[in-house]
Each structure stands twice: as structure tokens, then as C-alpha cells.
Amino acid sequence: MASRPASFLAYTGLWVLVIISVVIAVTFGPAKISPAEVWGSLLHHLGLGETSLSPLRDAIVWELRMPRVLAALGIGAGLALSGTVMQVLTRNPLADPFLLGLSSGAALGAVTFLLIGAALLMPVGAFIGSVTALALALSIATLLGGATPSRAILAGICIAAVASALTSLLIFWSATGDSYREILSWLLGSLSGTTWGDAGIVGLSLVLCSPLILLSGRGLDAFAFGESGAIGLGIDIGRLRWTLLGATALLTGIMVAIGGAIGFVGLVVPHMVRLVVGSRHRVLLPTSMLVGALFMLWSDTAARSLFDPRELPVGIVTALIGAPVFLLILLRYRQVT
Amino acid sequence: MSGLVVGHLQVRAGKSTILDDVSCSAPAGKITGLIGPNGAGKSTLIGAVVGLRPTARGEVTFEGRTLLGLPPAERARLLAHVEQAATTTERLRVRDVVRLGRIPFQSTWQATPSTEDEAIVEDAIGELGIAPFAGRLYHSLSGGEQQRVQLARALAQQPRLLLLDEPTSHLDIEAQLRVLGLLRRRAAAGCTVLVALHDLNLAARFCDHLVVLQQGRVAAEGRPADVLTAALLRDVYRVHAMVSTPAGSSHPHVIYDDVIDASGTSKSG
Numbered sequence: 391m392a393s394r395p396a397s398f399l400a401y402t403g404l405w406v407l408v409i410i411s412v413v414i415a416v417t418f419g420p421a422k423i424s425p426a427e428v429w430g431s432l433l434h435h436l437g438l439g440e441t442s443l444s445p446l447r448d449a450i451v452w453e454l455r456m457p458r459v460l461a462a463l464g465i466g467a468g469l470a471l472s473g474t475v476m477q478v479l480t481r482n483p484l485a486d487p488f489l490l491g492l493s494s495g496a497a498l499g500a501v502t503f504l505l506i507g508a509a510l511l512m513p514v515g516a517f518i519g520s521v522t523a524l525a526l527a528l529s530i531a532t533l534l535g536g537a538t539p540s541r542a543i544l545a546g547i548c549i550a551a552v553a554s555a556l557t558s559l560l561i562f563w564s565a566t567g568d569s570y571r572e573i574l575s576w577l578l579g580s581l582s583g584t585t586w587g588d589a590g591i592v593g594l595s596l597v598l599c600s601p602l603i604l605l606s607g608r609g610l611d612a613f614a615f616g617e618s619g620a621i622g623l624g625i626d627i628g629r630l631r632w633t634l635l636g637a638t639a640l641l642t643g644i645m646v647a648i649g650g651a652i653g654f655v656g657l658v659v660p661h662m663v664r665l666v667v668g669s670r671h672r673v674l675l676p677t678s679m680l681v682g683a684l685f686m687l688w689s690d691t692a693a694r695s696l697f698d699p700r701e702l703p704v705g706i707v708t709a710l711i712g713a714p715v716f717l718l719i720l721l722r723y724r725q726v727t
Numbered sequence: 728m729s730g731l732v733v734g735h736l737q738v739r740a741g742k743s744t745i746l747d748d749v750s751c752s753a754p755a756g757k758i759t760g761l762i763g764p765n766g767a768g769k770s771t772l773i774g775a776v777v778g779l780r781p782t783a784r785g786e787v788t789f790e791g792r793t794l795l796g797l798p799p800a801e802r803a804r805l806l807a808h809v810e811q812a813a814t815t816t817e818r819l820r821v822r823d824v825v826r827l828g829r830i831p832f833q834s835t836w837q838a839t840p841s842t843e844d845e846a847i848v849e850d851a852i853g854e855l856g857i858a859p860f861a862g863r864l865y866h867s868l869s870g871g872e873q874q875r876v877q878l879a880r881a882l883a884q885q886p887r888l889l890l891l892d893e894p895t896s897h898l899d900i901e902a903q904l905r906v907l908g909l910l911r912r913r914a915a916a917g918c919t920v921l922v923a924l925h926d927l928n929l930a931a932r933f934c935d936h937l938v939v940l941q942q943g944r945v946a947a948e949g950r951p952a953d954v955l956t957a958a959l960l961r962d963v964y965r966v967h968a969m970v971s972t973p974a975g976s977s978h979p980h981v982i983y984d985d986v987i988d989a990s991g992t993s994k995s996g
Contacts, residue, residue: 478817482816608830608835612827615810615815618779618808623803623827623831624803625799626798626799668818668823669823672838
């Protein structure tokens with residue numbers, strides 16, 4: 391067990407890493423801006439000093455790159471938290487918002503609202519889509535004879551396929567030219583064109599949902615030996631399950647509405663963190679959240695700068711890293727799937 | 728003081744009735760053995776007391792307080808349960824599994840176990856003799872080792888009522904005797920113990936009181952010497968057996984002979 395000072399040091403270290411990463415990630419891009427200039431602009435906008443940058447370059451830092459970097463942090467944190475919670479509640483080491491079909495469901499909900507002209511309500515559509523997909527995946531898995539990990543994934547694949555097909559159909563019917571391309575790249579997962587409004591929605595959903603999840607560490611620990619184990623340890627499992635499934639569906643829905651269907655973050659990050667800190671959720675949840683934020687930030691930075699001036703959808707980067715890790719997890723847990 | 732009292736309990740699963748009008752008791756500070764053939768309802772009865780299974784009718788009280796309907800957290804501070812087999816997909820070390828037993832006593836805001844929690848956990852680890860592998864991963868242990876870890880976790884709950892579902896099924900003979908000896912000491916210290924057992928001789932040797940279940944009903948209840956008879960073994964277990972009480976002992980001893988076939992006679996007879 392990590393002692394108190396050790397885990398305090400680890401958290402502090404991760405937070406420092408997050409701040410340094412933000413400053414460095416903002417320097418990436420066609421206009422060359424140094425970390426010191428980014429730091430100066432940051433302090434200026436927080437009302438703590440003067441910036442040395444010209445208004446144009448300052449706008450590149452503050453209006454173009456900063457919201458995108460912060461949204462990436464928030465989306466990574468949210469997806470990693472959602473994945474961790476789902477893996478415990480479904481007792482499924484392979485559970486992930488993407489693999490259980492939540493992301494595709496959210497995408498369908500979001501595109502539907504977008505195309506009927508209610509762009510502002512996209513997050514609501516995404517939430518409805520992700521809740522519906524989760525409920526369907528778990529009930530189909532139960533119909534197949536009990537929600538084992540592999541059945542839940544098979545049900546998730548089925549739902550993802552239907553939702554993606556319906557989404558493509560909607561786009562095929564209604565979208566034209568540019569919006570068509572934009573929606574496609576968003577479906578693959580992309581943070582291109584993120585505004586302060588987007589970053590704000592991501593931040594707000596984290597502020598609403600993450601305390602509920604972070605304070606459930608004790609209850610999630612009790613789930614180690616399944617429902618009966620949790621009841622035996624005095625957990626009100628009905629209340630805990632519905633609170634957490636609601637919070638994760640909301641988080642996933644909002645993250646997809648803003649960033650598109652970005653896969654594998656919720657799967658890869660919790661597993662990597664578990665290898666280091668173990669399965670005690672009071673440590674695992676906050677650590678996964680910070681590592682997820684870092685993972686997403688650097689994936690997105692790679693996506694927008696590797697093939698500059700062309701930009702990769704970030705979902706391709708996370709899938710390239712995540713799919714091989716998914717295979718490793720499959721091999722590791724072959725006895726329980 | 729009255730220990731655990733079960734009155735007219737009925738448990739249903741869909742249309743079938745698993746427990747029907749079960750009334751029995753587990754006296755305070757004693758070991759009560761729950762015996763009966765496979766499918767008699769032993770695990771269901773324990774599950775109903777723990778709160779894992781909804782009950783259709785009847786009541787369960789412990790030390791005069793009703794258990795059914797008690798808030799889950801309050802119940803977990805009163806009683807602890809050891810399942811027949813408990814598996815996990817989590818990466819948990821043995822010490823972390825025992826620490827789970829302190830969850831009912833911790834607040835939502837508590838990030839790490841208190842010094843008192845840690846002392847209780849170490850005591851439980853010492854009592855079960857699992858210290859040599861306390862740092863190993865739970866899922867890498869044998870079935871018998873896992874059972875002892877689960878029992879240590881239950882002891883860490885410092886229960887006044889301990890319910891165990893075949894806690895010795897994966898244990899070798901030495902470990903079986905050690906675990907049952909431990910239950911004896913806990914009972915002597917005031918804990919009420921209800922334990923489902925398959926081995927009738929272990930039940931006769933260690934239990935103060937026996938409850939025999941057959942097809943969801945209580946077939947007999949009382950002291951081992953009164954309950955364990957050749958007639959009961961014939962009617963409930965459908966076997967021919969001799970029951971004798973060795974000179975100088977108060978525990979009956981069962982020697983099995985053969986099964987009774989459909990016509991009601993012994994196969995070999």
C-alpha cells in the first residue's frame with residue numbers, strides 16, 4: 391500500500407505534469423510560440439500580469455489553442471473515469487464507453503439533434519443516446535444468458551453497428567458538402583475547432599459528475615466480489631449503481647457531443663493505472679482521471695501536429711494505441727471472459 | 728440472550744418456493760450447524776438473513792432486533808458473511824481484501840484506513856495464519872487460501888453474527904480443524920455463528936446446535952446427539968448409516984454404509 395505522503399506526492403506530481411503539459415502542448419502548431427510566452431499569456435488572462443505577445447499571437451494562444459487543450463484534458467479525464475466505473479459495475483474488465491456502444495449511441499443522439507436544427511441541445515441528444523445504448527447493451531447481454539464480459543461486448547458491438555449505420559443514413563440524407571466531411575471527422579473523434587463554449591460544457595459536466603464518482607471509491611471497492619459481496623459490506627447497491635450509471639452516461643454523452651466517438655481511452659487508462667496503483671478505487675479513480683487527461687492531451691497534440699498541416703482525427707491516434715492494449719487485456723483476462 | 732431467530736420464513740424464486748415456512752434459531756454465543764442435502768436451501772437461508780435474497784414472508788430477528796429492512800450499512804456492522812466461493816477480476820492483494828471488512832465502518836470522505844482499522848486487519852490476518860501470503864494477489868491463491876482470506880475479511884468486520892456457507896469445502900483436514908476451532912473461540916467470546924456444513928462428523932464435533940433442512944423445510948433441530956440419528960439420515964439424506972457416540976465423548980459419530988435405492992432398500996443389502 392502506498393503510504394499517505396507517497397500518494398500525496400504522486401498526486402502533486404501528476405498535477406504539475408498536467409500544468410507543464412498544457413503549457414508545452416499550446417506551443418505546438420504552425421505559429422511558433424515559446425513556453426514562456428504561453429505562460430505569460432496564461433497569467434495575463436488570469437489577471438496576474440502582462441503578456442509580451444501581440445494581440446494576434448495572444449489570440450492564437452488564448453482563443454484557438456487553449457480551449458482545445460483544456461477540452462482534451464477534460465474529455466480524457468471524463469472518459470477514463472467512465473471506463474473505470476463501468477468496469478467495476480459490470481464486473482467486466484473489457485467495459486469501455488466505446489466498446490459497450492455508448493459512444494455510438496451518443497453520436498447518433500447528437501447527430502439527430504444537430505440535423506433537426508437543435509445544435510445547442512446536442513449534449514442532451516448525446517446523453518439520451520448513451521443512456522439508451524447502455525440500457526440496450528446490458529439487457530441484450532442478459533437476454534443472451536447473463537451479462538458476462540464477452541456477451542456485453544458482443545451486445546455493444548451490435549448496438550454500435552446499428553447506431554453507426556443509422557447515423558450514416560441520417561448524414562447521407564441530410565448533410566451536404568462541408569458539413570458532411572465535418573460530421574465524418576467528428577464521428578471518428580476530433581477536437582478540431584473546439585471553442586471556449588465547448589471547453590466550458592466539458593468542464594461543467596466534470597464538475598457535476600466527477601465528485602459523485604470520486605466519492606464512490608468505498609462503494610466501488612466493495613464491488614470487488616460482486617453484488618453479494620457489496621451487499622454483505624453494507625452497500626446500498628441499487629442507489630450506488632443508478633447514481634454511477636447515470637453519472638457515467640451523462641459524462642460519456644457530453645464528451646462525445648464535444649469530441650466525437652473517441653475510443654479506448656476509458657479502457658486503456660484505467661488498466662495502465664491499475665497495474666501501478668492496484669484496484670483500490672479511492673486511489674485508482676483520481677489517478678485514472680489525471681492520467682486520462684494527460685493521455686488525451688498528448689494524443690490530441692499528436693493528432694494535430696504529426697502530419698501538419700493536415701490534421702488526423704484524434705480517435706485514430708487513440709485507437710492505434712488502444713487496440714493493441716485491448717488485445718493484451720483480452721489475453722490477460724482470458725480466463726474470465 | 729436470544730441469538731438469531733428465523734420465523735415462518737418464505738423465499739421464492741419465480742414460481743417455485745425455495746424456503747417454505749422455515750422457523751429455526753441460532754442461540755447466542757453458540758455454533759449452529761446448518762445441514763441438509765444439496766439443494767435443501769442452506770445457502771438460500773443464509774442469503775436471506777444477509778439480505779442477498781428478498782423474502783416473501785416471515786421475519787428474522789437478531790438479539791431482539793429485526794434484521795429484514797435494516798439499512799444495509801447498519802446490518803453490515805452487525806453481521807458478516809462468508810460465501811462458498813468468492814472470485815474477483817480486480818488486482819487485489821490479500822491484505823487489501825481483508826481491509827474490505829472495514830468498509831462498513833468508514834465514511835464516504837475517508838481516503839485511507841485509520842490506525843485502528845489497520846490494527847484490526849492485522850489481527851484478523853494473524854488469526855487466520857495468512858500473513859505469509861498477505862502481499863500476494865488474491866486471484867493467484869488456491870481455493871482453500873481464498874476461503875481463509877474471506878474469513879479474515881469477515882473477522883475484520885468484528886461481527887456479532889457470523890454466517891458462513893461451507894467455509895471448509897476447499898480446506899485440507901488440518902485447515903478445517905483450525906477454522907472450526909477459530910469459530911469455537913469466536914463463539915466463546917460471544918459471537919453467534921451459523922455455518923452450513925456438508926461433513927456431518929465435523930458438524931457433530933464442533934456445533935452446539937444443528938438445523939437440518941430438507942427441500943426448503945426444517946426437518947429437525949436440536950443438539951447434535953438428538954438430531955443425528957440413523958432414522959434422520961435415512962429420511963433426509965437417503966443413506967444407510969450407523970450413528971454411535973464413542974465412550975467418554977458427547978459427540979455422535981456417523982459411519983456411512985450405502986445409499987438407499989428407489990425401492991427403499993439398501994443397494995448392497
